[in-house]
Amino acid sequence: METKKSLMKRSEGWLALALVLILLGSFLGGLFNTSFYQTKVTEIEFETERGTLNGLLYMPKGAGADDPRPVIITTHGYLNTKEMQDAPAIEMSRRGYIVLALDMYDHGDSRWAADIPTGGQFSTFWVYSQFDAAAYIYEQPYTLKDEAGNAYAAVSGHSMGGFSSYVAVYMDEMRSLQAGNRLIFAALPAGADLSYAAAIAPMDQLLASFGSRTMGVVAAHYDEFFFNKSADEKSDAEKQVAGTVVYKDYPATAQGKMFLGLPADGAAGVADTYYSAEAGAVTIDGNVVREAETGERVIFTPTETHPWNHFSTTSTAYMIDFYAHAFSGVLPASMTNAGLASSNQIWLYKELAGLIALIGFFLLIVPVVSLLLRLPFFKKAVHARENLAVSKDTAGQKALYWLGIAAGTLIPAIFFPAFMDKTSTLKILGIIAAVIAALGIAAAVYAGVSKKKLDELKASSWLRGGIWVAVLACATSLLLFFASSIVKLGALFNEPTVNQIAYWAIISGFLTALISVGIYYFNRRPKGATFESYGIRPNALTIVSSLFTALVGVAIAYAILFLTQFIFGVDYRVWVLAVRTFKSEHVITALRYAPLFFLYYFPNTVAINANTRGRKAGYLLAVIMNIGGLALWMAGQYGMLFAKGTAMVPNQALNGILLVALIPCLAIAAVFARKVTEKTGSVWLGAFLNTILFTLISCANTAMFWNLV
Numbered sequence: 001m002e003t004k005k006s007l008m009k010r011s012e013g014w015l016a017l018a019l020v021l022i023l024l025g026s027f028l029g030g031l032f033n034t035s036f037y038q039t040k041v042t043e044i045e046f047e048t049e050r051g052t053l054n055g056l057l058y059m060p061k062g063a064g065a066d067d068p069r070p071v072i073i074t075t076h077g078y079l080n081t082k083e084m085q086d087a088p089a090i091e092m093s094r095r096g097y098i099v100l101a102l103d104m105y106d107h108g109d110s111r112w113a114a115d116i117p118t119g120g121q122f123s124t125f126w127v128y129s130q131f132d133a134a135a136y137i138y139e140q141p142y143t144l145k146d147e148a149g150n151a152y153a154a155v156s157g158h159s160m161g162g163f164s165s166y167v168a169v170y171m172d173e174m175r176s177l178q179a180g181n182r183l184i185f186a187a188l189p190a191g192a193d194l195s196y197a198a199a200i201a202p203m204d205q206l207l208a209s210f211g212s213r214t215m216g217v218v219a220a221h222y223d224e225f226f227f228n229k230s231a232d233e234k235s236d237a238e239k240q241v242a243g244t245v246v247y248k249d250y251p252a253t254a255q256g257k258m259f260l261g262l263p264a265d266g267a268a269g270v271a272d273t274y275y276s277a278e279a280g281a282v283t284i285d286g287n288v289v290r291e292a293e294t295g296e297r298v299i300f301t302p303t304e305t306h307p308w309n310h311f312s313t314t315s316t317a318y319m320i321d322f323y324a325h326a327f328s329g330v331l332p333a334s335m336t337n338a339g340l341a342s343s344n345q346i347w348l349y350k351e352l353a354g355l356i357a358l359i360g361f362f363l364l365i366v367p368v369v370s371l372l373l374r375l376p377f378f379k380k381a382v383h384a385r386e387n388l389a390v391s392k393d394t395a396g397q398k399a400l401y402w403l404g405i406a407a408g409t410l411i412p413a414i415f416f417p418a419f420m421d422k423t424s425t426l427k428i429l430g431i432i433a434a435v436i437a438a439l440g441i442a443a444a445v446y447a448g449v450s451k452k453k454l455d456e457l458k459a460s461s462w463l464r465g466g467i468w469v470a471v472l473a474c475a476t477s478l479l480l481f482f483a484s485s486i487v488k489l490g491a492l493f494n495e496p497t498v499n500q501i502a503y504w505a506i507i508s509g510f511l512t513a514l515i516s517v518g519i520y521y522f523n524r525r526p527k528g529a530t531f532e533s534y535g536i537r538p539n540a541l542t543i544v545s546s547l548f549t550a551l552v553g554v555a556i557a558y559a560i561l562f563l564t565q566f567i568f569g570v571d572y573r574v575w576v577l578a579v580r581t582f583k584s585e586h587v588i589t590a591l592r593y594a595p596l597f598f599l600y601y602f603p604n605t606v607a608i609n610a611n612t613r614g615r616k617a618g619y620l621l622a623v624i625m626n627i628g629g630l631a632l633w634m635a636g637q638y639g640m641l642f643a644k645g646t647a648m649v650p651n652q653a654l655n656g657i658l659l660v661a662l663i664p665c666l667a668i669a670a671v672f673a674r675k676v677t678e679k680t681g682s683v684w685l686g687a688f689l690n691t692i693l694f695t696l697i698s699c700a701n702t703a704m705f706w707n708l709v
Contacts, residue, residue: 011370018364022564022572025357030568032350033086035060035094041569044100045109048132050124054109055102055133056082058093060335065141067334070152070185070327071098073133077159077191078126079497079702081108083571083580087316088156090347092323096335098142104129104164106705109583114707118490121705126160127200130168134183144332149181152330154188154323158309159225162192162217167200173209173282177289182213186326188319190218190309193226194255207258208280211293214326217259218315219250220304222641224653229253243650245641251299260297271301272318274325298322305638307657311351311575317342355574357564361557362668366675369553369689373679378552380545383537383681400523404515405611405625412508413629419504420655422483430480433473436514440469443522458526465521472517476510492592494705497658498698502593505600513603516610524610534610535683546684554692576661582700589706590692590699597695602687605673609683612674619674626670627663634659661701665694 034041040059045052063069074088085101093099103110105125112124137143137153144152155165165187172184187210197206219227227250229238238246250256251269260269261277269275277297282290300318302309309315320342331338372378418425444466447459454462479486486506487499520529531538562581565571571580608625612618633648637656641647647656669690676686 011367014363015367015371018360018367019560021360021363022357022560023360025353025355025360025572026564026568026570028353029350029357029570032346032353033090033570035090035346039093046136048128048136050128050132051105051113052111053102053105053129053133053136054082055100056085056089058089058099058101059142060093060096060098062334063096063098063142067332068142068144069096069098069332069335070154070323070330071100071137071140071143072154072156072323073100073102073130073137074155075102075104075130075133075157075161075164076107077157077161079107080158080576081578081580081701083108083573083578084158084310084576086350087310087312087345087347088319090350091316091320091345094346095320095337095340096331097323097338100133100137102129102133104161107703108580111585112705112707115709116705116707118708121496121703121708125703126164126196127167128164130155130157130161130164131171131183134168134172138183144330145181146330150185151181151183152185152327153183154186154326155184156188156190156319157192158189159191159306160196162189163196165189166192166194166197166206169213169215170197170201170206170209173211173290177282184213186214186216186323188216188218188322190315190319191220191223191226191306192217193219193250194259195226203255203258204280205282208282208290208292210277210279210295210297211282211290212279212295214296214322215259216298216300216318216322216326217250218300218302218309218318219248219256220302220306220309220315221248222303222305222308223248224306224647224657226306227253227256230255241646241650243647243652245637245647245650245653245656247641247645250301256299260299269299271299274298296325305641305657306653307576307660313343313345313348316345316347320345350570351574354570354572354578357570358572358574358577358579361561361572361579364557364560365553365672365689365693366679368556369549369676369685370679372549372553378545378549380541381549381680381682381685383532383542400519401611404519405621408512408515408607409625410629410632411511412504413633416504416630416633417649417652417655419507420500420658422503426480426483430477433477433480437470437473437477440466440471440473442466444470455526461521461525465518465525468517468521469514472510472514476507476514479507479510487596489708491708494589494708495593495699495702496705497654497702498593500655501658501662501698502596505597509600509603512600512607516603516607520610534606535677535681536606537682537684542682543684546680546682547688549685550688550692553689554696557693558696576657577664578661578701579697580700582696585704585706586696586700589704590696593699594691594695598687598691601669601673601690601694602683604669605677605683605687605690608670608673609677609686619671622670622674623667626666630659630663630666634663665697669694 038061042057044057045054072092074085076084082101082103089099089101105112138151155168157165169184169187176182224245227248228244251271254264257269258264260275262269275297278292278294281288281292302314304312373382444463447462487493487502489496493499608622612621636648672690673686677683
């Protein structure tokens with residue numbers, strides 16, 4: 001058995017390794033983010049008539065008022081932040097362009113100023129962000145302009161950032177009728193067609209507003225949301241598919257052909273080919289206010305999904321080539337790197353460095369907590385572990401054990417779409433839960449009237465178990481029947497996708513508790529198990545010390561993040577999984593959501609430790625319990641999409657994407673739940689730690705409508 005001294009040395013060793021990885025990843029990340037210090041990256045913030053926009057300004061060496069350059073404004077999609085724009089920001093700035101990687105309003109560190117009525121939040125951030133940023137960039141002395149005062153600036157964005165780019169072009173064209181010059185020279189939306197932008201202006205006027213600009217779009221074949229055929233274009237078989245997670249070919253659709261300047265009923269366009277397109281006249285109230293102009297149009301069709309655009313050397317190469325083409329002939333001679341081949345990319349190394357730092361961050365948590373547990377107050381969270389003193393299971397009981405594991409793993413995945421979208425399926429599940437509640441009451445009644453037939457411990461266990469099963473099942477039934485009223489978007493819970501995940505977590509937590517309580521009272525307790533052997537210690541001092549240990553441990557980890565970001569200018573991230581710095585509003589929001597996520601992480605921690613302790617490959621089993629079902633769902637969803645052109649559940653677009661980050665977080669949480677409980681003999685610290693950490697990660701990385709009323 002290891003001594004306390006050896007355990008402390010091991011914690012110190014892991015801590016040292018974690019810090020080395022964080023420092024190494026942060027240093028390398030900063031190195032690649034600045035193109036080996038050839039680009040100065042500065043966080044900027046500026047006021048607009050609608051609020052405050054925040055962004056990262058990439059300024060190549062030599063660029064400035066004395067050497068103005070073309071500027072590219074690039075932004076993220078719904079739920080993301082400016083840091084997701086690594087590829088365009090790094091690759092275009094190292095080629096000499098000035099780049100502004102922008103947080104849209106109510107994302108990251110940008111804020112909409114006015115109150116937003118609940119339900120109206122989607123008519124704010126994407127409509128104005130890119131146009132307001134372009135107006136700001138136009139006024140800067142480093143922005144290259146022609147003799148007529150037209151700016152050589154481009155807008156580019158992913159998903160809703162793409163919609164914002166389309167709308168910015170339209171608003172710029174309307175503005176230019178009065179001002180006589182343009183803010184925007186070119187645009188390259190990615191993962192966005194004209195569907196949302198058409199809510200701002202008629203389709204023909206959107207297309208007309210492109211004018212003589214060079215316009216492109218990255219339209220991936222497997223984009224989960226956009227680039228669909230219209231209803232008139234679909235075959236009878238395609239009309240039977242209720243959803244958008246299918247194979248796309250945008251240049252062959254009516255809208256894609258119109259984008260390229262081709263007749264909607266004519267032959268399909270050719271991808272990766274520039275077309276000279278007549279944009280049409282701009283009209284107001286039926287009167288022509290600007291005659292038709294001709295500009296270049298191109299559609300790129302990578303074999304990718306919607307979020308894959310962010311993490312693609314192919315899409316990045318399309319972007320590099322597009323801007324080289326669009327700005328051909330206007331680049332100043334000082335942009336000596338402008339001709340770098342599109343295959344020459346370094347942004348992936350920055351992502352790799354971010355992954356190293358991210359691994360270091362998660363490795364840091366347990367040793368920090370372990371060292372805190374050596375201190376007087378925090379050590380109150382530690383108890384000697386008690387064995388699960390139960391007799392050997394029969395074959396039937398073993399089968400029941402694995403059935404419980406399978407149910408707890410698969411049910412949250414099987415009904416993942418229903419829980420996330422609160423579909424009518426929940427009513428059926430609510431009825432099933434009510435039946436289970438009735439069975440619990442029946443078991444309790446049976447135990448009460450059959451005391452003489454049962455031994456005292458079994459009778460007591462069945463009585464209590466029946467009552468608890470009935471209570472939990474009844475609560476679960478109510479949560480299912482009244483789903484629409486639970487974690488409802490508003491001023492209190494102001495992050496839409498966190499609301500979805502929180503509801504999934506609550507239901508999953510109650511189901512886990514229901515299964516665990518049933519197994520405990522009807523199987524384990526009659527054979528000698530106790531709450532203490534499960535690590536559940538209802539002791540106030542243990543609970544409070546565990547809570548403060550978790551709070552301080554997470555605070556230390558984030559303090560290191562803030563420090564390293566201040567020094568190196570980067571946070572810890574890879575693709576869509578990120579640990580980023582935050583503002584006070586994020587903390588306040590996380591405090592609102594934390595109790596909801598605790599309803600998941602507490603029974604989850606109990607179940608993991610009750611079912612994996614003492615078993616071979618216990619950590620692997622813990623991870624499978626948390627993500628096995630969801631991983632299978634994800635594999636089926638995208639396996640069928642790529643194999644057959646139609647996803648397993650074609651109407652699950654956003655929810656499938658959310659799993660890309662949720663699955664690794666749940667896997668890490670499983671490891672923390674088991675490891676921390678091993679160290680403390682109590683489930684409280686692991687549950688608090690996972691709740692605080694992953695609630696904060698979730699709330700800081702998505703859309704937050706702070707001014708909802």
